[in-house]
Amino acid sequence: MSKENTFQPKWINEAPVQNSFRSIFKYGAPNGFKHPNHELFNEIKQTFKLSDKDFEKPFSTGNEIVNLKKKSNLTTSQIEMFVSISGQENVSTNEYERLKFSCGKTVEEALKLRDGQIDKITDLVIHPRNKKEISDIVRYCNNQKIPIYVFGGGSSVNFGFLPEKGGVTLVLATYLNKIVSLNEQNQTVTVEAGMLGPAFEEALNNATKLFGTKHEFTCGHFPQSFEYSSVGGWFVTLGSGQQSSYFGDAADLVLGVEIITPAGTILTKNYAATATGPKILDIIKGSEGIFGIVVELTWKIFKHRPENRQYFSFIFPTWQAATEASREISQGEFGMPAVFRISDPEETHIGLKLYGIENTIFDKLMILRGFKPMQRCLFLATADGEKSFAKNVKRKVTQICKKHGAMNLTSFPVKKWEPGRYKDPYLREDLMDYGVIIDTLETSVMWDNLHEVHEKCRNYVKNRPETICMTHASHFYMQGTNLYFIFIIKETELFNYLKFQEGLIDTIEKSGGSLSHHHGVGRMIGRLMPTHLGENQINVLKSLKNHFDPNNIMNPGNLVHFND
Numbered sequence: 001m002s003k004e005n006t007f008q009p010k011w012i013n014e015a016p017v018q019n020s021f022r023s024i025f026k027y028g029a030p031n032g033f034k035h036p037n038h039e040l041f042n043e044i045k046q047t048f049k050l051s052d053k054d055f056e057k058p059f060s061t062g063n064e065i066v067n068l069k070k071k072s073n074l075t076t077s078q079i080e081m082f083v084s085i086s087g088q089e090n091v092s093t094n095e096y097e098r099l100k101f102s103c104g105k106t107v108e109e110a111l112k113l114r115d116g117q118i119d120k121i122t123d124l125v126i127h128p129r130n131k132k133e134i135s136d137i138v139r140y141c142n143n144q145k146i147p148i149y150v151f152g153g154g155s156s157v158n159f160g161f162l163p164e165k166g167g168v169t170l171v172l173a174t175y176l177n178k179i180v181s182l183n184e185q186n187q188t189v190t191v192e193a194g195m196l197g198p199a200f201e202e203a204l205n206n207a208t209k210l211f212g213t214k215h216e217f218t219c220g221h222f223p224q225s226f227e228y229s230s231v232g233g234w235f236v237t238l239g240s241g242q243q244s245s246y247f248g249d250a251a252d253l254v255l256g257v258e259i260i261t262p263a264g265t266i267l268t269k270n271y272a273a274t275a276t277g278p279k280i281l282d283i284i285k286g287s288e289g290i291f292g293i294v295v296e297l298t299w300k301i302f303k304h305r306p307e308n309r310q311y312f313s314f315i316f317p318t319w320q321a322a323t324e325a326s327r328e329i330s331q332g333e334f335g336m337p338a339v340f341r342i343s344d345p346e347e348t349h350i351g352l353k354l355y356g357i358e359n360t361i362f363d364k365l366m367i368l369r370g371f372k373p374m375q376r377c378l379f380l381a382t383a384d385g386e387k388s389f390a391k392n393v394k395r396k397v398t399q400i401c402k403k404h405g406a407m408n409l410t411s412f413p414v415k416k417w418e419p420g421r422y423k424d425p426y427l428r429e430d431l432m433d434y435g436v437i438i439d440t441l442e443t444s445v446m447w448d449n450l451h452e453v454h455e456k457c458r459n460y461v462k463n464r465p466e467t468i469c470m471t472h473a474s475h476f477y478m479q480g481t482n483l484y485f486i487f488i489i490k491e492t493e494l495f496n497y498l499k500f501q502e503g504l505i506d507t508i509e510k511s512g513g514s515l516s517h518h519h520g521v522g523r524m525i526g527r528l529m530p531t532h533l534g535e536n537q538i539n540v541l542k543s544l545k546n547h548f549d550p551n552n553i554m555n556p557g558n559l560v561h562f563n564d
Helices: 038-047 076-086 095-100 107-114 131-144 197-205 231-236 280-284 319-330 345-354 361-368 387-403 412-420 424-433 447-462 494-510 526-533 535-548
Strands: 124-126 148-151 168-171 179-183 188-192 254-261 264-267 293-300 310-316 340-343 377-383 436-446 467-473 480-490
Touching: 038 345, 038 467, 076 124, 076 131, 095 124, 107 424, 107 436, 107 494, 131 148, 131 168, 131 254, 131 293, 179 197, 188 231, 231 293, 254 280, 310 319, 310 387, 310 412, 319 340, 319 377, 319 387, 319 447, 340 345, 345 377, 345 467, 377 387, 377 412, 424 436, 436 447, 436 494, 447 467, 447 480, 447 494, 480 494, 494 526, 526 535
Parallel strands: 124 168, 148 168
Antiparallel strands: 179 188, 188 293, 254 264, 254 293, 310 377, 340 377, 340 467, 436 480, 467 480
């Protein structure tokens, strides 16, 4: 076998150097890795016309130590006030800490950090211990006109907490990370906003031991960032999980919140439904920290019955067939799959490599039966809930898929996908080390404009020479779905990347897609909000902002520019 077929780069397998730039921009666990397998690596080399030599030495690693020499702009008396509120051990002016809690996980941030380019960083990091401390901090900051940003799990991909006006960053996950109460009769749980996904789900799965319930429960919300995102973050960004087609999006799962604002604290009431005028809860949904700080949420929970889960997958002859079958399933009124995902031809081509299905008996059988590479489309699904319900969903979906010409692939592909479903973003650092960028943008579409948005966005990406553009739909509704674009390009210049990204965002908007389906808006796409929503809607948001936060201290510059 030739060197070309056996060579693998020396992917980094060690945790980032302590206090390094890489330790800030690396996705996920410090010692967590997912390297491109042999098939994907060869695909990347072929697409970008690269050789083994191009992967002998990293372009950059970012393992240099952070040394900024950026002093805090807060006065000594201001810092002392925060120390008096939260304690010396919970307040930091350390430049590494300030940079760490000023950054999310955008590609732009990673490229800049690799090059030592630093945007504005927060002046102070505070780890508040309880709601009272947060209330005291908000009151003091409002009087002093000090901006406030909130850091949850740190997985923002749209500059959601970039401290562009300086100020203080509150880290909620350090202390506000517990379940407050669980009501089995109502099937609700009240949880502190800083609790991260794994701890939340583990506690619910063990509810019989921890809370003395009769049943074990699940939160039903599993975004790809699950391991490093918070319950509060899910809600304020209008997040959506990988099983949302059955359980619902984050905004659907919250009955009430407690939010601390400069205008005072609001505790919305928890009702299954109420006709008491416009709901303040709906105003807080998706507000991304511009009105105040959500400190507690009352969340709907579901019985945890993994033994009932049904796994199934299919291969469709075309993207048209896959989308038509998905629409029929979504409008079938027999229940929805939990995991519900269709990949377009290019993502299917890459996915079969990534999941280790290419060249297996399944792959050979697909080709033998006429499901051609770069035309066929993969469908992955599970069904949850009561046993007969889950089985019926699987039965009905199977009937519809076969009607649209699909071949049953059994449970094998989805069971290959499921264990690594949170790990795919770990590929980013490996590729970027060698000058290859992998990034994503997503949008919401209706059934009648799905193909127009898909085609125009793909055409934009593929008009750049030597690109990979993978697309899937993974959150389904009776009226439409989402399109999640994953693009891989060979690029090391930040300007070129940003110009390409901006063009794709503009293409999504002009082709009729929403600006975001589940990543939120942040500062990255806030520039298009006035055009997207229109002047009257923007004026409503401005009026709300002026009420909750007249001094514009809450995450200034985020979502929409107010009072700037």
